[in-house]
Amino acid sequence: MTKEEAQREAVRRWRELPVTNQQLENVPEFARLLLPALTFDTLGDRERIIAAWLVRDIEQRNRVLRTIDGKAATHRSDRGD
Numbered sequence: 001m002t003k004e005e006a007q008r009e010a011v012r013r014w015r016e017l018p019v020t021n022q023q024l025e026n027v028p029e030f031a032r033l034l035l036p037a038l039t040f041d042t043l044g045d046r047e048r049i050i051a052a053w054l055v056r057d058i059e060q061r062n063r064v065l066r067t068i069d070g071k072a073a074t075h076r077s078d079r080g081d
Contacts, residue, residue: 006040007053014054022061027054 001009013034014022031051042049 001038001040003040003042003049006038006050010034010038010050010053011057014057022058024055024058027051027058030054 010031014030017026017030028051031047031054034050035047038046038050040046
């Protein structure tokens with residue numbers, strides 16, 4: 001498996017969890033669980049790399065949610081709500 005394939009698979013499995021489980025405090029344990037299934041070549045620590053992918057996914061989701069919330073707030077204020 002390439003590193004890119006491993007990243008896609010890690011994020012896919014992460015997103016299969018209920019959203020309430022997709023929290024920062026669950027990243028280390030989930031990365032450890034994925035480790036045996038995701039074999040890819042790297043000079044770095046595979047567990048830390050997988051964890052970094054999951055953290056990045058959380059950050060991207062939070063950024064999108066903030067953008068959506070900001071647009072909704074702007075839309076409400078435009079309507080006078």
